Amino acid sequence: MVSYVVTGANRGIGLEFVRQLSVGSDNSVFAIVRDKSRAAKLEGLGRKNVYILEADVTDRAAIQTAVKQVSEVTGGTLDVLINNAAFIGDGREMYGLSSYPPEVEDKIGEDLLKAFNVNVVGTVTVTNLFLPLLRVGKLKKVIMISTAAADAEFTRKVEHEGVVPYSVSKAALNMVVEKYAQEKRNREEGFTFLALAPGAVDTREMEGVTDPEQIEEMKKMFDGIVSSLQKAVPTFEGLATPERAVTLMLEVIEKAEPGSSRSFLSQYGNKEWL
Numbered sequence: 001m002v003s004y005v006v007t008g009a010n011r012g013i014g015l016e017f018v019r020q021l022s023v024g025s026d027n028s029v030f031a032i033v034r035d036k037s038r039a040a041k042l043e044g045l046g047r048k049n050v051y052i053l054e055a056d057v058t059d060r061a062a063i064q065t066a067v068k069q070v071s072e073v074t075g076g077t078l079d080v081l082i083n084n085a086a087f088i089g090d091g092r093e094m095y096g097l098s099s100y101p102p103e104v105e106d107k108i109g110e111d112l113l114k115a116f117n118v119n120v121v122g123t124v125t126v127t128n129l130f131l132p133l134l135r136v137g138k139l140k141k142v143i144m145i146s147t148a149a150a151d152a153e154f155t156r157k158v159e160h161e162g163v164v165p166y167s168v169s170k171a172a173l174n175m176v177v178e179k180y181a182q183e184k185r186n187r188e189e190g191f192t193f194l195a196l197a198p199g200a201v202d203t204r205e206m207e208g209v210t211d212p213e214q215i216e217e218m219k220k221m222f223d224g225i226v227s228s229l230q231k232a233v234p235t236f237e238g239l240a241t242p243e244r245a246v247t248l249m250l251e252v253i254e255k256a257e258p259g260s261s262r263s264f265l266s267q268y269g270n271k272e273w274l
């Protein structure tokens, strides 16, 4: 039996991690969501080995409760932690650092701090609170879901000026992985810390977005990203399904030997991002 915790598990890539990991009925999969009332798709999996827990990654007390709940089921251990939850943006992702329009110019600092708070501080808090369980787990693997947008060379190649707070915070997250990996105790105990990018994945869900103008804007933004990727990387065949991206990432996670930390790899286990 292998135990997994997945954050941001109610939709997108997180939901798909839970779906694939819980196929093995021996596995225990703890799906952490912000709001259980929006976990219908998880519940719809109808799997007895999926435990739905509620915690915002910025809420330390809620994560402590989740750790306790996991511990009660597993007897105090955890094998694999997948830090998937992320703040992507509040609708200003298309702007560059110095091109926020005047009416929202003051939002850049706020956006940077929010991205850092969820994607870096939140991930570190979740990881630190689960570490005692991971230390007695069999596999000691901690995965941070990163992004090609955090890679400087890739950013140059695709000439991508936007999604700034997200990209900057994920670049910081890659260094977080390296710092955990270099902690003497973690090295000695055979921990594997991995920052892993999923590729470009179609997780567009317009759920809850009712404003036709906003829907149009979001579609335009995605289409723009896809066509700029296609221009820069002619072999790029379009957005992958969450199923394909998660299958590839799980191969990388499974193959990772004890103590083989890396910051950071693509879904192919290398630096090929698309």
Ligand SMILES: NC(=O)c1ccc[n+]([C@@H]2O[C@H](COP(=O)([O-])OP(=O)(O)OC[C@H]3O[C@@H](n4cnc5c(N)ncnc54)[C@H](OP(=O)(O)O)[C@@H]3O)[C@@H](O)[C@H]2O)c1
Residues within 6 Å of the ligand: 007, 008, 009, 010, 011, 012, 013, 014, 033, 034, 035, 055, 056, 057, 058, 083, 084, 085, 086, 087, 088, 118, 122, 145, 146, 147, 148, 197, 198, 199, 200, 201, 202, 203
């Ligand atoms: N899709 C892609 O092409 C792509 C590319 C590169 C990297 N990634 C990475 O892959 C991961 C999943 O992406 P996705 O496309 O599946 O994203 P998504 O569909 O936007 O889902 C994000 C998830 O994170 C959760 N979340 C956000 N803020 C949270 C918080 N403060 N506390 C707890 N949960 C929180 C969301 O919960 P709510 O539903 O409650 O908001 C949701 O479950 C992310 O780390 C992302 O950076 C995705």
